[in-house]
Amino acid sequence: MNTLTIARKELNSYFRSPIAYGVMAFFALIAGYFFYVAVVFFVRRGMESAMMGQQMPMDMGEMIIRPLFSNISVIGLFLIPMITMRLFAEEKRTGTIELLLTSPIKDLEIILGKWLGAMVLYTAMLALSALSLVVLFAYGQPDWHPIAVGYLGLLLQGGCLLAIGTFISNCTKNQIVAGVAGFAICLLLWVLDWASSFGTSVTDRVVSYLSVLQHFDSFSRGVLDTKDIVYYLSVIFVGLFLTSRSMESLRWRS
Amino acid sequence: MIKVEGLTKRYARKIAVDNISFEVEKGQIVGFLGPNGAGKTTTMRVLTCFLPPTSGKVSVAGFDVLEQPMEVKRRIGYLPETPPVYPEMEVHEYLEFVGRIKGVPSADLTRRVLEVSEKCAVFDVRKTLIGKLSKGYKQRVGLAQAIIHNPDVLILDEPTAGLDPHQIIETRDLIKGLAARGEHTIILSTHILPEVEQTCERVIIIAKGKLVATDTVANLTSRLRGAETVAVEVMAGDGVPAAGIVQRKLEQVAGVSRVLPKEQRDGRFHFTVESLEGRQIRPGLARAVVEAGWSLNELHAVGLSLEEIFLQLTASPEDARQTEAIEAMAEPAGETK
Numbered sequence: 043m044n045t046l047t048i049a050r051k052e053l054n055s056y057f058r059s060p061i062a063y064g065v066m067a068f069f070a071l072i073a074g075y076f077f078y079v080a081v082v083f084f085v086r087r088g089m090e091s092a093m094m095g096q097q098m099p100m101d102m103g104e105m106i107i108r109p110l111f112s113n114i115s116v117i118g119l120f121l122i123p124m125i126t127m128r129l130f131a132e133e134k135r136t137g138t139i140e141l142l143l144t145s146p147i148k149d150l151e152i153i154l155g156k157w158l159g160a161m162v163l164y165t166a167m168l169a170l171s172a173l174s175l176v177v178l179f180a181y182g183q184p185d186w187h188p189i190a191v192g193y194l195g196l197l198l199q200g201g202c203l204l205a206i207g208t209f210i211s212n213c214t215k216n217q218i219v220a221g222v223a224g225f226a227i228c229l230l231l232w233v234l235d236w237a238s239s240f241g242t243s244v245t246d247r248v249v250s251y252l253s254v255l256q257h258f259d260s261f262s263r264g265v266l267d268t269k270d271i272v273y274y275l276s277v278i279f280v281g282l283f284l285t286s287r288s289m290e291s292l293r294w295r296s
Numbered sequence: 297m298i299k300v301e302g303l304t305k306r307y308a309r310k311i312a313v314d315n316i317s318f319e320v321e322k323g324q325i326v327g328f329l330g331p332n333g334a335g336k337t338t339t340m341r342v343l344t345c346f347l348p349p350t351s352g353k354v355s356v357a358g359f360d361v362l363e364q365p366m367e368v369k370r371r372i373g374y375l376p377e378t379p380p381v382y383p384e385m386e387v388h389e390y391l392e393f394v395g396r397i398k399g400v401p402s403a404d405l406t407r408r409v410l411e412v413s414e415k416c417a418v419f420d421v422r423k424t425l426i427g428k429l430s431k432g433y434k435q436r437v438g439l440a441q442a443i444i445h446n447p448d449v450l451i452l453d454e455p456t457a458g459l460d461p462h463q464i465i466e467t468r469d470l471i472k473g474l475a476a477r478g479e480h481t482i483i484l485s486t487h488i489l490p491e492v493e494q495t496c497e498r499v500i501i502i503a504k505g506k507l508v509a510t511d512t513v514a515n516l517t518s519r520l521r522g523a524e525t526v527a528v529e530v531m532a533g534d535g536v537p538a539a540g541i542v543q544r545k546l547e548q549v550a551g552v553s554r555v556l557p558k559e560q561r562d563g564r565f566h567f568t569v570e571s572l573e574g575r576q577i578r579p580g581l582a583r584a585v586v587e588a589g590w591s592l593n594e595l596h597a598v599g600l601s602l603e604e605i606f607l608q609l610t611a612s613p614e615d616a617r618q619t620e621a622i623e624a625m626a627e628p629a630g631e632t633k
Contacts, residue, residue: 047396051382058384141380141441144344145397146369293348 048155077174111192111262123224126207134215188264195261198274205281303352327492328485336485373447379438383427398445416440432463529594551575
């Protein structure tokens with residue numbers, strides 16, 4: 043109950059400030075552009091294959107939906123720090139954190155509420171990209187299963203980046219620091235497997251297992267893999283757990 | 297209602313609060329007095345469960361702040377130094393939000409919001425964004441927030457800091473109004489001394505993290521009445537001696553402990569002279585001035601105000617700098633009397 047109260051308050055302040063609109067507009071623009079590029083490519087391939095008189099495989103899922111989802115997951119890396127940076131930093135700067143911490147609610151309820159609020163904004167943002175997919179359904183018959191799995195993957199990946207961002211926001215009272223640090227860590231988690239993806243040693247395998255985007259691959263192909271779901275859920279848990287530890291230390295240190 | 301025993305709060309490098317003990321009875325209104333950095337806010341934060349004590353036992357309404365923080369929090373209304381408001385919320389939304397997280401049942405919420413906004417005179421701005429309100433209004437919203445769940449204990453950290461004189465009077469009246477009903481036990485911290493004289497029954501004075509005195513306002517005044525403070529205005533004739541010469545002359549009078557030069561204008565010198573305990577110094581002063589050939593324009597005893605008590609209690613000779621700070625801070629207080 044308290045969690046929902048906090049979540050509602052967070053959502054409220056997102057939509058009372060330019061953040062929500064800025065992030066959503068930027069996302070709609072970029073996601074729309076990626077969709078447009080994918081469709082143009084798809085259409086050109088179709089025309090070429092018709093002109094050359096030979097049948098090339100035309101797979102909407104493989105050529106439009108999959109690249110679209112992996113692109114969206116990368117955009118998420120850039121936008122999520124902007125969503126999370128104010129969560130705690132702002133409260134610490136203005137002193138409203140004192141109100142929350144002296145109210146009869148548990149730390150966990152505050153953290154979950156804030157994460158949930160950010161999650162709802164992120165979901166609303168993702169929903170904008172569904173508008174493009176409506177076009178696909180209007181002119182073709184794409185399979186909806188991989189689309190649903192892709193969105194589930196985006197939600198899980200977003201959830202774990204939001205949890206990390208929440209933790210970082212709790213570590214500072216400066217929003218800009220929280221934003222930049224969040225972005226740096228998201229970026230790091232993205233490129234982590236570049237060096238190790240071809241290696242076969244145990245270290246390489248561990249490092250590439252840690253990479254966030256690595257786990258999104260199966261979702262974008264429309265495959266539900268327990269390993270990846272477990273990864274995302276455990277990162278969400280670790281992120282929120284670290285946040286609660288950091289709240290605790292705030293009490294003992296300050 | 298509130299029981300503090302041997303409270304110590306240590307930060308990484310310094311001790312903010314050093315072994316403080318006091319008790320506050322139910323329904324009392326207590327002034328927490330001390331210069332900036334004395335440890336007032338830290339003590340309040342421990343009482344509100346925002347910070348854990350390093351050592352010592354602190355309990356509110358019989359609940360220990362470390363063992364049953366939720367019970368304590370439910371019974372405390374807290375207004376930090378800067379009102380904890382969200383600028384992007386409207387006043388009534390904010391009060392509803394606070395009511396919810398403070399555990400006001402949903403059925404009572406609308407009624408409570410209405411009640412406190414009337415009590416704190418923010419009803420007419422209930423549809424305004426808090427960010428657009430003046431500081432005085434924000435403070436009142438902060439106060440409304442603190443009483444929304446009808447807490448037994450109300451803790452107000454410098455409730456009048458940064459307000460203009462008009463707003464200060466309003467806020468004080470509001471606090472007095474809350475106290476008059478006897479529903480709340482109130483602790484308010486301040487460094488403005490007349491505020492305590494006007495609103496509080498008891499004073500707890502701390503300086504540099506240590507408890508200096510705790511007593512009723514009346515008792516504190518009488519306790520220090522042994523010494524006499526006299527205001528003297530001397531007009532020098534054509535001789536026009538320097539203030540230092542006059543001061544030295546006054547210091548030589550038997551029974552004088554201290555001479556503080558106040559101001560000098562048009563050849564008139566004002567001093568505040570303090571006697572040693574139980575000594576009459578006025579005749580001696582008059583004689584000394586006349587004998588020196590100066591004219592004595594004014595000579596009267598000054599009642600010992602809380603301000604002077606405070607200075608006497610908190611200042612020690614080696615702390616000249618702190619004394620200055622206290623005197624500087626006592627200045628604006630004079631204006632608001």
